[in-house]
Amino acid sequence: MGETDVLIVGGGPTGLMLALELTSQDIPFRIIDSSPIRSDKSRALVLHSRTLELLNRHGIAQEFVDRGNFNLAVRIFANQKFVFENDFNIIAFNDTMYQNPLIISQAEIESILDEVLMKHQVKVERPVTAEKISQDETGVTAVLRHEDGSEESLRCKYAVGCDGPRSIVRNSAGLQFEGAAYPQDFILADVHMKWETRECLHIYLGASGFMIVFPMKDNVWRLICSRREALGADAEPTLENFQEMLDKLLPEPVQIFDPVWISRFKLHHRIADNYRAGRMLVAGDAAHVHSPAGGQGMNTGMHDAVNLGWKLASVIRGENDDSLLDSYNIERRRVGQTLLQGTDRLFEFMATTNPLYLFIRNYVMPFIMPWAMAIPGRRALAYRFVSELGIRYRKSPIVGQATTWKGTLKGGDRVPDGRLLKGNIEITVHSLLGARKHSLLLFSGVDGVTSTDDLEKAHVEFIEASGRSIPVYTITKSSSENIEIMDPEGLVHRLFGFTASGFVLVRPDGHIAFIGPLTSMDELKTWMER
Ligand SMILES: Cc1cc2nc3c(=O)[nH]c(=O)nc-3n(C[C@H](O)[C@H](O)[C@H](O)COP(=O)(O)OP(=O)(O)OC[C@H]3O[C@@H](n4cnc5c(N)ncnc54)[C@H](O)[C@@H]3O)c2cc1C
Known part of the structure; x- marks a missing residue:
């Protein structure tokens, strides 16, 4: 065997x-x-x-x-009228190098x-x-x-x-x-289209249903819609079914041809x-x-x-x-x-x-949506959920924070990304973190900056106590002889909430295992010995 x-x-x-x-x-x-x-x-x-x-x-x-492209926007139409356009390219998160969804x-x-x-x-x-x-x-x-x-x-x-x-x-x-199938049948087609429009996601809503139109490569578009009654149980969807739906939902005529793939599927939530x-x-x-x-x-x-x-x-x-x-x-x-x-x-x-x-x-959404999404912060919040940047495991039994820690980031949160300097070269926080091992980040703080001796001492004590080969990186606000990673503006310190000095133990999946002020490093050692 x-x-x-x-x-x-x-x-x-x-x-x-x-x-x-x-x-x-x-x-x-x-x-x-x-x-x-x-x-x-x-x-x-x-x-x-x-x-x-x-x-x-x-x-x-x-x-x-x-091999992809970042140029994604969404345009929504209801009853053949334009309602709203959201451009993902203008979302500005301050904690990631990847602002937009990649098509x-x-x-x-x-x-x-x-x-x-x-x-x-x-x-x-x-x-x-x-x-x-x-x-x-x-x-x-x-x-x-x-x-x-x-x-x-x-x-x-x-x-x-x-x-x-x-x-x-x-x-x-x-x-x-556990769960069930949605009652509707869905039909999908990847087709060529003669259409003068912006290459972006279009959503059409109307009395006859909804249609999602998504740009793929080489003038191929993905069409997805639900049809409850029109197709029999065994009937396969045809190009004409899609053309018919487009004619009903779009404000202008478009022509579809040369389908690459037509399929029907049932969706489940389980x-x-x-x-x-x-x-x-x-x-x-x-x-x-x-x-x-x-x-x-x-x-x-x-x-x-x-x-x-x-x-x-x-x-x-x-x-x-x-x-x-x-x-x-x-x-x-x-x-x-x-x-x-x-x-x-x-x-x-x-x-x-x-x-x-x-x-x-x-009828109501076409009035509310443009108003609700006019504020960039609300648009960013909506994509934050979809982008999965906000996923955190705070209730997990394997994460934690020092009892003295007052910052907004907690054990289980995703580690934010930001720009740092290594010598004269720009690097990012995430580039320091390994996919294989935990990593420890030590921060000097931006207010009463901790001396490099204290940081060095914390570093050495951690290595001795942990008994594991965990890489340690020290990030300071101002340059010093033996510390090479700098956060000159203090922006990364602020992202982590380290106005005073602190530490973060990061898991290989980029989530915080344990976080706290440098004065509570003992708690980290106790936590690791559990
Ligand atoms: C129409 C549609 C649109 C979607 N759009 C999106 C989207 O835009 N974004 C998104 O994130 N997700 C989307 N999804 C969902 C996405 O496609 C799936 O979540 C994804 O494919 C799941 O990946 P998976 O590897 O878990 O499973 P799968 O991709 O299903 O792979 C499972 C594999 O296991 C193999 N397998 C099964 N049984 C055995 C066996 N006994 N022995 C050996 N091999 C086996 C199968 O051959 C298959 O290759 C969409 C889904 C649908 C239906």
Whole structure:
């Protein structure tokens, strides 16, 4: 029987991201997919700011940026009248290098991840299907079916189901997938269009339904709409169905032709009752499915993988006991639940058939929306949720802050990014943080600046007490002989809330493990010994 540490079932975006995390942790694993080839049809079309930050922990965000485009705006029309336009390019967050969503197809994303993994000699094994999976106290046994019909038994320490909504891992682990299907049927078409308009997301609302029109590459546009009655149960959608909807909803005539892909699908909103059952875990669509409103499904799956990767590695290396994996469920299931609630509300608003809601959507919203979104702060707030920059794990049992800490950032929050100077070279906070290990940041403070001797002492004491090789970076406001990272304007200090000196222990997924003033470093040491 073959053996490995982790079996990843499913080579979609979630499985690929987990493969990347485990590769950077040097953990032996195998990744399999039942499909003989990768699909060239794209479901997701957007990478959000936080996902780009997470990819950049591996130094690869630029490869996605080079093959995508940041020029995303949304225009909303109701009853064939223009209501409102929101330009994502003018959102100005002060704590990230990735201000805007990146338009890039899921097929392209998967292909880049494949290429990156190939550089590490990692390849998704396909077609290989996980047919049976069971676990006992010491490991997991999987029965895999290969292309030639042969059967293989594989023994591993953990199995992760990144195998989509029908997950065999989730079902074999006895986890429930709570929720239901939305009543509507959805139809999707990627088509060419003759259309003089800005290349951006268009949303059309009207008495006959709604239509989302999204720019892809090379003059191809994605059309998505819901149709409750028009199509019979078995009827396949046609180009004419879409043309008919466009004629009803758009203020001007447009012509669609040369479809690349036409499909119909049913949407579900479901979440696993636990993301972990012993040695079997689920991530991505195997753990949660929801409406694509907000474009977050794939992004969230990739974030699940990042959260899980370093924890699995730490447990497998024996640095932490197995209970660390419970925090994966605690942290990520809460995110999944919030996402389900948010997308449900948005979806109900978009796809409603309730006459009262329809009236509000089609007649009241056109008046309120331009007013509500006129203020840049409100627009930024709306994208903040979608961008997933605001995700935090404050209620997690594995994060914390010093009792003396009064700052607004807390344990579990995402580490903000900002610009620093290393000598004369501009660097960012995130460029200091590793994807493999925790990192400790020491800040001098901007008011009564702590002496470099005190910072050096804190550094040395931490290394001695932690007994682990955790990289430590000291950031000062003014230059000094032996400290090379500077925050001359004090902007990064302020982002973290360090007017006085302080410290932050950062997890490999870029979230704060523990934060406090430098005078409370003892609390960090006690916390690490728990
Ligand atoms: C119309 C539509 C539009 C969307 N738009 C967006 C968007 O704009 N933004 C966004 O973030 N998300 C979007 N999503 C959601 C996104 O596509 C999914 O969330 C994403 O694909 C989930 O990735 P995954 O890797 O978890 O699962 P999947 O992509 O489903 O991959 C699962 C893989 O597991 C394999 N597999 C299954 N069973 C087995 C088995 N027994 N053995 C081996 N392999 C197996 C499958 O072959 C598959 O390759 C959209 C979805 C739809 C339907």
